[in-house]
Amino acid sequence: MDWLIYSVVAGGGAVLAGTQFLRRQRQAAVALATELEPIDDLSHLPEALQRTALWALSEGGFESRVVHGSVKRAGADVAVTAFDLETLRSRRGEWAYLPVEPPFRIGDRVSVVACELDRSFPHLLLKRTGRGDKLHDDGLGEIATSLTRVAREALRVGRSSPSDLPPALAPEPLALELPEHWRAYGQDVDPLLRHSAFRGALAQTHRRDLVLELIDSLLLVYPAARSVVGADPLADLVTSALALVDAIRVAVLSPRGLEPA
Numbered sequence: 001m002d003w004l005i006y007s008v009v010a011g012g013g014a015v016l017a018g019t020q021f022l023r024r025q026r027q028a029a030v031a032l033a034t035e036l037e038p039i040d041d042l043s044h045l046p047e048a049l050q051r052t053a054l055w056a057l058s059e060g061g062f063e064s065r066v067v068h069g070s071v072k073r074a075g076a077d078v079a080v081t082a083f084d085l086e087t088l089r090s091r092r093g094e095w096a097y098l099p100v101e102p103p104f105r106i107g108d109r110v111s112v113v114a115c116e117l118d119r120s121f122p123h124l125l126l127k128r129t130g131r132g133d134k135l136h137d138d139g140l141g142e143i144a145t146s147l148t149r150v151a152r153e154a155l156r157v158g159r160s161s162p163s164d165l166p167p168a169l170a171p172e173p174l175a176l177e178l179p180e181h182w183r184a185y186g187q188d189v190d191p192l193l194r195h196s197a198f199r200g201a202l203a204q205t206h207r208r209d210l211v212l213e214l215i216d217s218l219l220l221v222y223p224a225a226r227s228v229v230g231a232d233p234l235a236d237l238v239t240s241a242l243a244l245v246d247a248i249r250v251a252v253l254s255p256r257g258l259e260p261a
Contacts, residue, residue, distance in 0.1 A: 026231070027065050033235035034082055036067035044068065045081060045114055048216040053125055056163040057096050057106050058087035065234070071242060075253075078245055079116040082238050084109055096163035097135055100125075100171045100185055103162070104132040104211075104224055111228035113221045113241040119252055121214040122190055123168035126202070129181040130209025132224030135160075168215075179203035192251050201247035205240055212244065219245060 090108035
C-alpha cells in the first residue's frame with residue numbers, strides 16, 4: 001500500500017512537471033516568433049484592463065504564453081504584451097455574451113495582444129463580424145470534457161448569461177459608416193473613428209471575429225470566439241495589432257489634426 005501511495009504521488013508529480021515543461025516550451029516558441037520576452041504574469045499592464053469588455057466577459061482568468069517587450073515603430077517605442085487568457089467563467093462551466101446590439105460572446109480561451117499607447121482614449125470597442133456573433137452554446141464534446149459543465153447540465157443550471165456592460169459603452173452601435181463587416185460602440189463618435197488612416201487599417205484587417213478595445217492608454221486586440229493556435233499565428237496577431245497602432249499614431253500626429261475620411 002505504501003508503494004502504491006508513492007507511485008500515485010510520483011505519477012502526479014511527473015504529470016505536473018510535464019505540463020509545466022510543455023507550457024514553457026509553448027511560451028518560448030511564442031517569444032521566438034514574436035521577438036518578445038517570456039514573463040510570468042500581467043501585473044505590469046494598466047488597471048484599465050479590468051474595465052474592458054474582455055474582463056467583463058471573462059470575469060478575469062488565468063494567463064499563459066505571456067510575452068512582453070518594447071517594439072520600435074516609426075518615432076516611438078511601443079510596449080506590447082501577448083498572452084492567452086483562459087476565462088474564469090470557463091472554469092465554472094459557463095459563458096457570457098456582451099449585451100450590445102448585436103451581442104457577441106468570446107471563447108473559453110482567448111488570445112490577446114495588448115499595446116500601450118502614448119495618448120489616452122475614451123473607451124471604444126470595435127467588432128468585426130464572425131462566429132462569436134452567433135452565440136453558439138457549448139457543444140456536447142465541450143460539455144462532456146468539463147466536470148463543471150456536466151454538473152450544470154445535471155442540475156439544469158443555465159450556462160450562458162449577459163455580462164455587465166462597461167459603463168463607457170452604449171448598447172447600440174455608433175451611428176457612423178465603417179469599413180465592411182465592422183461596427184463600433186462607445187458613448188460618442190471619437191474623431192479617430194473618422195480618420196482615413198485608422199479606417200484604412202480596419203479595411204486591411206481581414207481576421208474574422210476580431211475585437212479592438214481602446215481604453216485610456218491601452219489597445220487590446222483579440223479574436224472573439226477562438227484562441228490563436230500556434231506561435232506563428234499569434235505573432236501574426238501581434239503584427240496586426242502593431243499595424244493598428246501605427247494607424248492610430250498617424251491619426252493623432254496628423255499635422256492638421258484628426259482628419260475625417
